[in-house]
Amino acid sequence: MRKLFFLCLLSSLSLSALAEGFLTRLLNKPVPGGVAVIGLPEQPQAPRARYRDNPLLIVREDGTRWIAIAGIPLNTSPGTEHIVLADGTRVPFSVKPREYESQHITLKNQQQVTPDAARLKRIQRELSEQTSAYQTFSPRQPSNLLFDRPVDGRLSSAFGLRRFFNGEERNPHSGLDFAASAGTPIQTPAAGRVILVGDYFFNGKTVFVDHGQGLISMVCHLSAVDVQVGDELERGAKLGKVGATGRATGPHLHWNVSLNNVRVDPAIFIGSFTP
Incomplete structure (x- = not known):
């Protein structure tokens, strides 16, 4: 029985x-x-x-x-x-509940921790541009929801970490970091359209790709950008090269995935999520 x-x-x-x-x-x-x-x-x-x-x-x-x-x-x-x-x-x-760990980072440039009034004005303008890009909702159907990694390299910093810069708490880590040498090629994880290219105070050289229906990829800290707004990209197309521009302590790639204007763990889309 x-x-x-x-x-x-x-x-x-x-x-x-x-x-x-x-x-x-x-x-x-x-x-x-x-x-x-x-x-x-x-x-x-x-x-x-x-x-x-x-x-x-x-x-x-x-x-x-x-x-x-x-x-x-x-x-x-x-x-x-x-x-x-x-x-x-x-x-x-x-x-369901999930706990996230903390990360403490030391920056030599205190302006990247507590910017002055002039830099804050620039940051607010840049934030408005990027917020608008994240709100994009195009009718196109995503070509694929199992993404490729945008760069070859180990995961060096997980999504969701509570972040402390020079001892001061800031926004949690909104993406994944990949350790990679400067100049390493970066590819788009799925087909999409380039909707924003910029060089920002915190993110450095940055590219946004719209994969369709509110699914957006953002890569930043690039040393070089090889695309422009309006480009239609196939899966694996080159976006640029790994760098250390913006608020970065060394060469690496930061990758965000946004869904319905919410930054989510990119590890989910590459089958690397761990509870």
């Missing part, structure tokens, strides 16, 4: 795993700074949904069901959240 119980349990677990499509298994990491995959009602055309008043990426999973893919802000408390369908229906999903 006991053996039969365990066989039934294993069978139900196997059926549950099979019911989940590839995208759900890859992306559904519903933690602060993570991604939630939410099943949607069946209908002929793609449904529309919003989360915290931002439109969501909607795709057909394995040709069987519509799913919404929602980025969860890093400051979200564990518990129940909701997305809202076009007809006003609220669909719940659960956010």
Whole structure:
């Protein structure tokens, strides 16, 4: 009898795993700074949904069901959240807890910790440009949701770290850092369109790529940029070269992924997420 119980349990677990499509298994990491995959009602055309008043990426999973893919802000408390369908229906999903470690960084240039008034004006202008880019929502369907790494190199700094510069706490780390030598080629992790190129106080030389429906990649601290706004890029196209421009202590690549205007852990999209 006991053996039969365990066989039934294993069978139900196997059926549950099979019911989940590839995208759900890859992306559904519903933690602060993570991604939630939410099943949607069946209908002929793609449904529309919003989360915290931002439109969501909607795709057909394995040709069987519509799913919404929602980025969860890093400051979200564990518990129940909701997305809202076009007809006003609220669909719940659960956010699980996750703890993030701290990182302490020493900078020689104190202006990169507490900028003066003139630099703050520049920073605010640059922040406005980048915020606008992150809010882009184009109708194009992402070509792929399993991304390539933008550069060859080990992960040197994880997403979500609480960051202290010269002992002063600043915004958490919003992306992944890759250790790589100056001049190492950087590639776009999936096909997309270049929507912003800049040289910023904190980020240095920077490129934003729109992959479609609110899914945006940003790479920064580049030594050189090889693309311009409006360029349509195939997966693996060269964006530029690794550098140490902006607020950086040495050559490396910083990579952000934004979904519905929320910065999420890029490790999810390359299959390297660890709870």
